[in-house]
Amino acid sequence: MKKTTLTASLTVLLITVTAVAQQVQRTLSFTLNGTPSSEKALVINGKTYIPASELRKLGISVTATKTTLTLTQSQSGGANGQEGTAGCSNQTLFNGLWRFTLTSDLKQESEYGDPIWVLEAEVRNASKQSSRLDFSGLQGVGFVYADGRVLSGEARDFSVDIPAGAASRGQFVSSRTSNPQDLKEQPVKLLLVWDENVRKNANVRFDLTCQK
Incomplete structure (x- = not known):
């Protein structure tokens, strides 16, 4: 603690x-x-x-x-922790609602002239009815650095109804940044924060430095 x-x-x-x-x-x-x-x-x-x-x-x-x-x-809470599901970048993580798979390595791109961090991803609806990722309790996306800094982000291209058992592809994208420190280092974790009123302990953490 x-x-x-x-x-x-x-x-x-x-x-x-x-x-x-x-x-x-x-x-x-x-x-x-x-x-x-x-x-x-x-x-x-x-x-x-x-x-x-x-x-x-x-x-x-x-x-x-x-x-x-x-x-x-606590070590299991906050931006660099939080209770929920955790795993390596090449694993599929399940939070009780969705199955998340990263389909690319972390990459840096440019948006309106400013750098952003991008991760391609697939999300699969694990519920028994059609659902949307952005309507199912996802509160925030964070790109976490080794020192605990968090660069906020968003889920893109997932604002569609996904039938039960089906998957959709999109991106997790950081906010634009011109901070030299944010660009000199790479984020080491992707954090998806869930609304506990929708589902408790449903946060998802990908460790971008490991593979299994």
Whole structure:
């Protein structure tokens, strides 16, 4: 287990609307691993506040006492872990709903002049009825680096109804980046984050550095 310490740039507090209404400078939309959140971040006196409930979606446990707020991220949670199904890049991984197979090595391409990371993939509907990947609880796509950094991404070309037992091909694509550090190194994991309200422990992690 490791404890995550909040910095001045991101402070999470249990606050009431009446206590901060006159101090709010602006509200911000934000995303979790590339997926837009329905909540809003508040900027108060130059600091940004987000609901603790949103951190829980990233696998971070949030507990509060009278004087202390503790954030705890287990080795099996968070962007570089998370409970669910894990395997090597050449394996087919099953999360109870879908079977995922990567059909290409990680490659770097250009989109509108900016570099992106791309993985070709096949997804197979393992349910007993027609379904769509983007309507079945997929909350976010992340390209994870060795140091734990996460570059958000998205699933592309999967926005179609896939009959039970059938498969469809598409891509998992990172967001565009011009950060030299993101381009100097390659991501080592692909992380697919699932909505626990749809299915618990359905996250999928591909280790891009191993094969079996």
